[in-house]
Amino acid sequence: MSVTLNDYLILSTIIFMIGMYGALRRKNLLMLFFSTEIMLNAVNIGMAAISKFHGDLTGQMFAFFIIAIAASEVAIGLGLLVLWFKRNNNINLDSLQSMKG
Amino acid sequence: MESYLYIALFAPLVGSLFATLFSNSPKKLFVGIVTSMLLAVSLIASINLLMYVYFTEVIIHVKMLDWIVIGNVDIPFGFVVDQVSVVMMVVVTIVSTMVHIHSIGYMDHDKSFNRYFAWLSAFVFSMMVLVMSDNFAGLFIGWEGVGLCSWGLIGFWYHKEDIKRSKNIEESPYSTLSPYSSKSPSWAANEAFIMNRVADLGMLIGMFLIFWNIGSLQYNDVFSQIGTLDHGLIVAIAAFLFIGAMGKSAQFPFNTWLANAMEGPTPVSALIHAATMVTAGVYLVIRANEIFTVVPEVGYFIASLGAFVAIGAASMALVATNMKKIIAFSTLSQLGYMFVAAGLGAYWVALFHLATHAFFKSVLFLGAGNVMHATNDEINIKKMGGLAKQMPQTALIMTIASVALAGIFPLAGFFSKDLILEVAFGSHAYILWAVLWITAGLTAFYSFRLVMYVFHGKENYDHKKVHPHETYPFVIAAMTPLAILAICAGWFEHQFVEMVTKVLPPLDIHVDSGTFYTLIAVTTAIALGGIIFAVVKFKKDGTYYSEKMKNRLCYKVLANQYYIPHFWEAAVTKPYAKLATFSWKELDLKIIDTIVDGIAKGIYGAGETGTAMQSGNLSKSLKWMGIGILILVILVVAFGNLK
Amino acid sequence: MFEVVAFYLFAFLTIAMFCIVVMTKNPLYALSSLAAGMIFISAFFFLLGAEFLGAVQIVVYTGAVMALYAFGMMFFDSINDIKESVSNPRVTFMMTGIIALLVVAIFIAPIIGANATAHYPIHEAYGNTQDIGLVLFTKYLVPFEVAAVMLLVAMIGGIILAGKKMDISITQLSEQEIDNHKTDTEIAKDIK
Numbered sequence: 021m022s023v024t025l026n027d028y029l030i031l032s033t034i035i036f037m038i039g040m041y042g043a044l045r046r047k048n049l050l051m052l053f054f055s056t057e058i059m060l061n062a063v064n065i066g067m068a069a070i071s072k073f074h075g076d077l078t079g080q081m082f083a084f085f086i087i088a089i090a091a092s093e094v095a096i097g098l099g100l101l102v103l104w105f106k107r108n109n110n111i112n113l114d115s116l117q118s119m120k121g
Numbered sequence: 122m123e124s125y126l127y128i129a130l131f132a133p134l135v136g137s138l139f140a141t142l143f144s145n146s147p148k149k150l151f152v153g154i155v156t157s158m159l160l161a162v163s164l165i166a167s168i169n170l171l172m173y174v175y176f177t178e179v180i181i182h183v184k185m186l187d188w189i190v191i192g193n194v195d196i197p198f199g200f201v202v203d204q205v206s207v208v209m210m211v212v213v214t215i216v217s218t219m220v221h222i223h224s225i226g227y228m229d230h231d232k233s234f235n236r237y238f239a240w241l242s243a244f245v246f247s248m249m250v251l252v253m254s255d256n257f258a259g260l261f262i263g264w265e266g267v268g269l270c271s272w273g274l275i276g277f278w279y280h281k282e283d284i285k286r287s288k289n290i291e292e293s294p295y296s297t298l299s300p301y302s303s304k305s306p307s308w309a310a311n312e313a314f315i316m317n318r319v320a321d322l323g324m325l326i327g328m329f330l331i332f333w334n335i336g337s338l339q340y341n342d343v344f345s346q347i348g349t350l351d352h353g354l355i356v357a358i359a360a361f362l363f364i365g366a367m368g369k370s371a372q373f374p375f376n377t378w379l380a381n382a383m384e385g386p387t388p389v390s391a392l393i394h395a396a397t398m399v400t401a402g403v404y405l406v407i408r409a410n411e412i413f414t415v416v417p418e419v420g421y422f423i424a425s426l427g428a429f430v431a432i433g434a435a436s437m438a439l440v441a442t443n444m445k446k447i448i449a450f451s452t453l454s455q456l457g458y459m460f461v462a463a464g465l466g467a468y469w470v471a472l473f474h475l476a477t478h479a480f481f482k483s484v485l486f487l488g489a490g491n492v493m494h495a496t497n498d499e500i501n502i503k504k505m506g507g508l509a510k511q512m513p514q515t516a517l518i519m520t521i522a523s524v525a526l527a528g529i530f531p532l533a534g535f536f537s538k539d540l541i542l543e544v545a546f547g548s549h550a551y552i553l554w555a556v557l558w559i560t561a562g563l564t565a566f567y568s569f570r571l572v573m574y575v576f577h578g579k580e581n582y583d584h585k586k587v588h589p590h591e592t593y594p595f596v597i598a599a600m601t602p603l604a605i606l607a608i609c610a611g612w613f614e615h616q617f618v619e620m621v622t623k624v625l626p627p628l629d630i631h632v633d634s635g636t637f638y639t640l641i642a643v644t645t646a647i648a649l650g651g652i653i654f655a656v657v658k659f660k661k662d663g664t665y666y667s668e669k670m671k672n673r674l675c676y677k678v679l680a681n682q683y684y685i686p687h688f689w690e691a692a693v694t695k696p697y698a699k700l701a702t703f704s705w706k707e708l709d710l711k712i713i714d715t716i717v718d719g720i721a722k723g724i725y726g727a728g729e730t731g732t733a734m735q736s737g738n739l740s741k742s743l744k745w746m747g748i749g750i751l752i753l754v755i756l757v758v759a760f761g762n763l764k
Numbered sequence: 765m766f767e768v769v770a771f772y773l774f775a776f777l778t779i780a781m782f783c784i785v786v787m788t789k790n791p792l793y794a795l796s797s798l799a800a801g802m803i804f805i806s807a808f809f810f811l812l813g814a815e816f817l818g819a820v821q822i823v824v825y826t827g828a829v830m831a832l833y834a835f836g837m838m839f840f841d842s843i844n845d846i847k848e849s850v851s852n853p854r855v856t857f858m859m860t861g862i863i864a865l866l867v868v869a870i871f872i873a874p875i876i877g878a879n880a881t882a883h884y885p886i887h888e889a890y891g892n893t894q895d896i897g898l899v900l901f902t903k904y905l906v907p908f909e910v911a912a913v914m915l916l917v918a919m920i921g922g923i924i925l926a927g928k929k930m931d932i933s934i935t936q937l938s939e940q941e942i943d944n945h946k947t948d949t950e951i952a953k954d955i956k
Contacts, residue, residue, distance in 0.1 A: 057829070
């Protein structure tokens with residue numbers, strides 16, 4: 021028996037859900053970023069799988085650009101995180117509530 | 122000729138709009154002069170039209186604008202000048218012009234001078250629309266317009282407070298012996314308007330029935346097709362139209378507003394409650410004569426009601442000391458005469474009496490205005506007396522008018538009133554004749570009672586406070602044409618009949634000459650008898666009713682206007698007020714307001730509960746996002762297969 | 765056969781690594797697991813015949829992004845003290861579980877678009893890298909350039925955000941002011 025597209029998609033979903041669970045549960049901002057990375061990677065797997073099984077290069081291009089974007093997002097995100105840490109001296113998510121209400 | 126029509130119709134409107142510009146300013150004399158001039162213009166145009174219609178017998182019919190054109194409904198703004206409407210136009214404009222000029226003198230110290238003329242000219246415009254319209258809808262517009270303007274004019278001094286009811290017959294606002302005409306001007310205005318409105322419902326129903334069955338409200342169409350309807354339906358239409366006329370012309374049971382309307386300025390009473398608005402009901406019956414001739418039973422009812430009102434009003438005037446109320450009751454009584462004539466099918470007789478009555482009644486009211494102006498607004502005739510020395514011209518004019526009212530040859534009242542009595546006799550309605558005959562005597566008596574008390578005898582006013590003087594010469598000049606008409610209007614009876622019977626049915630009564638002259642003699646006798654009794658008793662005793670008479674029940678009943686106002690208050694006003702309070706407190710506040718407030722509170726509450734979602738906490742926001750994704754995915758699974 | 769085994773092996777490993785990332789309290793463990801997970805995902809890409817993508821994944825993600833995170837983590841000390849308290853861990857768990865279930869159900873259903881035609885079909889004759897190069901520099905040129913600009917912007921943004929004294933622009937000061945301008949260390953010396 022060979023591996024079908026469904027298997028890859030199910031895998032992608034599972035990893036995405038793991039990432040989402042992490043995003044919801046973690047209070048450490050850095051851990052939040054990790055969870056975001058997990059989600060992005062899950063999507064990439066899905067894209068590549070579809071590309072292979074439909075014989076279309078579009079999926080790979082999309083995954084390519086997602087990687088580029090994720091990289092820049094990490095750069096900026098960490099920069100902001102550093103600034104926040106300098107101001108508040110902790111990176112707990114619950115302290116990030118100045119926009120309440 | 123059409124331009125004359127438009128001038129006659131719209132000149133009062135222009136005057137009213139002009140005066141409205143100055144409504145909130147202090148008195149400006151030119152406002153009164155300009156409006157009177159414009160009315161004189163309208164008068165000249167109306168007289169031109171009268172000459173034209175009389176000599177050429179051409180009816181002028183214009184359609185000014187389309188008003189309502191929807192589906193089968195086609196109601197235009199159309200105007201017709203035929204013999205009937207031109208008579209009404211001339212009467213209305215003559216009396217209005219003289220009243221305007223008189224008001225310049227009467228209202229000269231009033232601070233709302235400009236607003237008064239705005240309302241007065243607007244009233245004349247509405248009345249012109251009423252008489253000149255060529256369909257029932259236009260008539261109704263004018264009808265409502267005069268109702269509105271009379272509300273504004275009766276309640277002109279709206280800032281006066283309400284008077285409380287009291288058991289004392291000298292002070293109660295419901296008694297004709299008190300110095301108050303009613304509870305307050307605004308109360309009287311509301312009463313007039315509401316009573317008219319209730320009666321107008323009847324007229325509207327009549328109009329709806331006409332439109333439903335005939336399909337048009339134009340006079341031509343209605344009158345030509347009225348014969349094709351079922352008899353019971355025509356009776357219903359006639360009855361409902363007459364209910365509307367009852368309200369406007371203050372027939373029982375809608376009569377209390379007329380006496381109470383004396384709260385307004387006296388020239389207003391001269392115009393509205395003598396010559397124009399109250400005659401609108403008679404005009405309606407005359408105009409719709411083709412409907413009423415088909416159903417003579419309704420006509421008999423109208424005539425009987427008219428006679429009932431005539432004698433009822435005359436009896437109430439016997440004991441009243443409120444000068445304007447006496448004249449108001451006399452108007453009511455004469456309206457009853459007009460309805461007797463119209464009910465018995467003698468429509469041109471009713472129109473003739475309408476015209477002559479307008480002249481002498483309005484000049485009576487104007488003279489009363491002069492007296493009030495001279496005695497510092499005193500209204501109790503027992504507190505005047507001997508004014509003939511200081512006010513000779515007014516005294517002369519009022520005496521002439523009273524003689525005309527009593528119906529003495531050769532003044533105008535003789536021709537019209539005797540004609541009505543002759544009609545009643547000739548139609549074999551002997552009871553009606555008897556009632557009207559007695560009323561003629563009473564009329565003569567109370568008119569001269571008024572004249573005696575006011576102008577002759579002892580001077581009962583406070584000499585320190587009151588300095589009676591004759592009014593301005595231009596006011597007397599304004600009253601003079603009306604007085605002259607009161608004398609000589611009756612001499613044109615022949616020309617009048619010749620003109621008007623082109624559209625109205627001619628008189629069908631045959632009374633042989635012997636009976637004819639006997640009737641005249643008998644009527645003149647009772648009228649003269651009333652006058653002589655009034656004059657002689659006054660000269661002998663100085664008063665008419667002894668103290669013993671004053672304590673009798675019949676005196677009290679008459680002085681309290683047969684307790685009709687009390688009845689209306691107990692039967693209608695109080696229960697309705699209770700209903701209104703109940704509706705407000707229980708229905709409006711508790712139910713409707715609660716629902717509306719409840720909706721608002723619900724939304725606020727939902728909003729406040731929703732702010733919990735905006736905690737600013739990223740973790741919580743992500744959780745909400747997750748929940749949203751969950752919902753979307755559920756929707757996809759549930760509905761995604763429905764292709 | 766080989767494919768199936770590899771797929772399941774890597775799948776198991778990836779899932780395990782990522783579970784460690786989201787469950788552990790120690791950030792260092794999380795970082796390490798994340799890096800490992802990235803490598804295994806790259807293995808997937810190789811399995812799928814997207815060699816170029818797999819190489820890029822290793823170089824960019826595992827190499828650059830993880831390094832960035834590692835440096836970032838060195839920045840924040842005493843992050844062990846953060847209490848991870850969630851008001852309702854069960855709710856979160858349930859919610860994600862249900863969503864996972866439903867999405868899997870969606871994907872198990874017959875895939876729509878069986879008639880889809882490929883816009884940029886894969887040419888087996890060339891290698892994957894060549895193929896991607898062909899498409900990238902012809903059809904996807906504009907997004908490529910824009911992505912380059914975006915990376916530039918991100919780089920500059922990162923420098924400004926994290927750098928010291930980034931509010932003063934030295935190129936706009938005159939010579940005199942630059943000389944007068946003190947550095948942080950000199951200010952610190954002055955204070956002492």
